[in-house]
Amino acid sequence: MGSSLAPRLRPGNRRELLALGGLFLLLGLIFGLAISHGAVPLEIFHLDETGRRILLEVRLPRVLLAGFTGAALALAGLYFQYVMQNPLADAFTTGASASSALGAVLALLLAGEKLVLPAALGGTLLGLLAVFRIASLRGRLLPVTMLLAGIVVNTFASAVISLLKFLAEDSLASIVFWLMGGFQNATYARVGFLAGAVFASALYGLLRAPALDLTAFDDETALSSGVPLYRLRRELLLAGALLTAVSVAFSGIIGFVGLIVPHLLRLAGFLRAGVLVPFGLLFGAAFMMLADLLARTLLPQGQELPVGVLTSTLGGLFFLYLLLKRKRELYELA
Amino acid sequence: MNWLELRDFEVRQGDFRLRIPELRLSAGQMVAVLGPNGSGKSTLLSALAGLRNYRGTLLLGGEDLRTIPEKERYRRLSYLPQGGHLGLPFEVFYVVLTGRYPLLSGRRYTEADHRATARLLKLFDLEALGGRLFGELSGGERQRVLLARALNREAPVLLLDEPFNAVDLRHQHLFVRLLRSYVRRKEGLCVTVLHDLGLAVKYFDRFLLLKEGSLRADLGRSELSETLLGEVMGVEVKFVEYGGERLLSIDLSREGGRA
Numbered sequence: 001m002g003s004s005l006a007p008r009l010r011p012g013n014r015r016e017l018l019a020l021g022g023l024f025l026l027l028g029l030i031f032g033l034a035i036s037h038g039a040v041p042l043e044i045f046h047l048d049e050t051g052r053r054i055l056l057e058v059r060l061p062r063v064l065l066a067g068f069t070g071a072a073l074a075l076a077g078l079y080f081q082y083v084m085q086n087p088l089a090d091a092f093t094t095g096a097s098a099s100s101a102l103g104a105v106l107a108l109l110l111a112g113e114k115l116v117l118p119a120a121l122g123g124t125l126l127g128l129l130a131v132f133r134i135a136s137l138r139g140r141l142l143p144v145t146m147l148l149a150g151i152v153v154n155t156f157a158s159a160v161i162s163l164l165k166f167l168a169e170d171s172l173a174s175i176v177f178w179l180m181g182g183f184q185n186a187t188y189a190r191v192g193f194l195a196g197a198v199f200a201s202a203l204y205g206l207l208r209a210p211a212l213d214l215t216a217f218d219d220e221t222a223l224s225s226g227v228p229l230y231r232l233r234r235e236l237l238l239a240g241a242l243l244t245a246v247s248v249a250f251s252g253i254i255g256f257v258g259l260i261v262p263h264l265l266r267l268a269g270f271l272r273a274g275v276l277v278p279f280g281l282l283f284g285a286a287f288m289m290l291a292d293l294l295a296r297t298l299l300p301q302g303q304e305l306p307v308g309v310l311t312s313t314l315g316g317l318f319f320l321y322l323l324l325k326r327k328r329e330l331y332e333l334a
Numbered sequence: 335m336n337w338l339e340l341r342d343f344e345v346r347q348g349d350f351r352l353r354i355p356e357l358r359l360s361a362g363q364m365v366a367v368l369g370p371n372g373s374g375k376s377t378l379l380s381a382l383a384g385l386r387n388y389r390g391t392l393l394l395g396g397e398d399l400r401t402i403p404e405k406e407r408y409r410r411l412s413y414l415p416q417g418g419h420l421g422l423p424f425e426v427f428y429v430v431l432t433g434r435y436p437l438l439s440g441r442r443y444t445e446a447d448h449r450a451t452a453r454l455l456k457l458f459d460l461e462a463l464g465g466r467l468f469g470e471l472s473g474g475e476r477q478r479v480l481l482a483r484a485l486n487r488e489a490p491v492l493l494l495d496e497p498f499n500a501v502d503l504r505h506q507h508l509f510v511r512l513l514r515s516y517v518r519r520k521e522g523l524c525v526t527v528l529h530d531l532g533l534a535v536k537y538f539d540r541f542l543l544l545k546e547g548s549l550r551a552d553l554g555r556s557e558l559s560e561t562l563l564g565e566v567m568g569v570e571v572k573f574v575e576y577g578g579e580r581l582l583s584i585d586l587s588r589e590g591g592r593a
Contacts, residue, residue, distance in 0.1 A: 081422060082422075084421075085421030085422065086422070087422055087423070143421075207441065208441075209441065210432070210435055210438060210442070210443070213424065213428075213432060214432055214435060216421045217419070217420055217421075218417070218420075220383075220385055220413070220415040221415060223385055224383050224412075224413040224415070225408060225432065225433070225435045226404045226407070226408040226409075226435060226436040227435065266423055271423055271424050271428065
């Protein structure tokens with residue numbers, strides 16, 4: 001019994017437990033703020049009939065969708081980082097979000113709402129495949145070439161979306177939605193679907209946590225440790241693509257969350273997949289609920305900022321910091 | 335017992351072909367693989383590790399390598415490739431710990447795994463670096479970490495591709511002695527690609543000389559000759575006895591030293 005309990009009592013594990021408690025607290029706090037603040041302030045414990053309807057029909061699904069989208073994007077970023085073996089990969093930098101949005105927009109214009117989700121998934125997979133083909137150099141993905149390939153896919157997909165917007169004037173508003181991202185179209189059905197995808201992929205990663213960490217090594221080291229590397233990479237890529245596609249189909253392109261969340265966790269000293277997967281889920285959810293809360297309340301007149309614009313601004317600055325401070329990592333981790 | 339046995343063994347890679355008609359490597363041996371660049375040393379090692387397609391027979395501990403399930407295979411052998419890299423940040427302690435992945439039965443490393451890792455870090459003079467990030471280390475330090483990782487598996491068969499690259503002189507001698515006692519203790523086998531003939535002659539029992547993809551010679555310590563070594567390596571080798579030890583004097587041979 002002693003030996004099975006002992007690992008839990010290491011100093012590192014105590015730190016992780018504390019951080020886990022802290023993350024739950026943070027999540028609860030932001031959740032409380034997010035459901036009580038907005039265009040109409042709500043006194044959660046003294047609600048009238050209108051207040052209850054606003055809470056249950058508008059506010060709650062929106063906050064939940066924001067939370068699960070944050071969790072999905074953080075997990076997708078983390079999984080892409082294992083597949084591409086560098087810490088700069090995420091749904092946005094690999095171009096997966098943009099190609100997913102292109103798939104969604106095409107489906108909307110040509111086939112209608114029903115095909116949006118499968119088309120988004122197809123778009124994501126095609127975009128990722130392109131990045132892989134462009135960025136692989138003798139079987140290895142270098143961070144710099146991955147970023148370049150991501151830019152190519154991103155630029156191309158965004159340009160086609162803009163072209164479609166130009167050609168199809170009447171559905172302009174909904175296309176713009178995909179480009180800038182937001183949670184105004186939240187329903188409980190979408191929340192449920194996204195939650196299922198998030199929990200299933202988190203469970204998948206948690207069950208294989210030590211193997212996930214080994215994918216960060218060169219192929220020969222990983223393979224000669226007995227990790228089924230190629231299968232693992234395919235499955236992680238598929239899980240990441242699914243998470244990206246579902247969140248883009250429901251909430252549009254919201255950039256950089258998958259880059260910022262794992263990076264901050266690693267900066268705080270949490271490096272192993274067994275910790276990064278659950279922490280990324282919680283921190284991603286808290287991060288996005290906060291971003292959405294700010295987007296809803298920052299402007300004094302009660303207009304909303306698109307969440308995607310907010311996170312991309314933040315993410316752009318963060319990326320600038322990474323490029324300035326972590327140049328060595330960028331080139332030498334190659 | 336033969337830990338590794340090869341018959342009509344052939345690996346092709348593009349135009350390059352490595353052929354070994356017959357080879358048996360038995361328990362308790364330190365085997366040095368010597369040869370010039372491009373002679374197939376690394377190809378041989380990665381093929382022995384089961385990472386390349388090959389023709390012919392390759393037995394690991396008497397069993398056909400192809401029929402041994404992956405996890406079991408890598409419990410028996412530990413391979414240190416050349417130029418290993420790590421794309422995401424991890425602490426040194428954890429990098430060494432992951433060497434024990436094939437030994438995992440559950441989803442997490444046990445207390446015993448942690449204890450073994452701590453012991454190995456101490457043995458490799460890495461204790462002070464345990465909490466540092468692998469990416470922050472110098473080249474030689476990284477190599478020491480990766481070598482410790484390879485040994486942490488406690489596999490009987492070690493396949494090490496230039497394990498002492500960038501490692502300082504003191505640690506080279508420390509580690510090669512460590513390898514020798516490891517092999518004796520485990521009745522194991524250590525196959526090492528080396529460029530330092532001095533180190534090889536001082537500590538290894540058996541020498542495989544490779545040139546242009548073929549096994550030119552397979553010699554024990556006493557059979558090692560100046561001419562053969564010199565011919566394969568493209569240099570002029572002279573043995574010098576000093577204080578009961580055999581030292582090497584190396585010069586460029588006439589056909590090797592074009593200048």
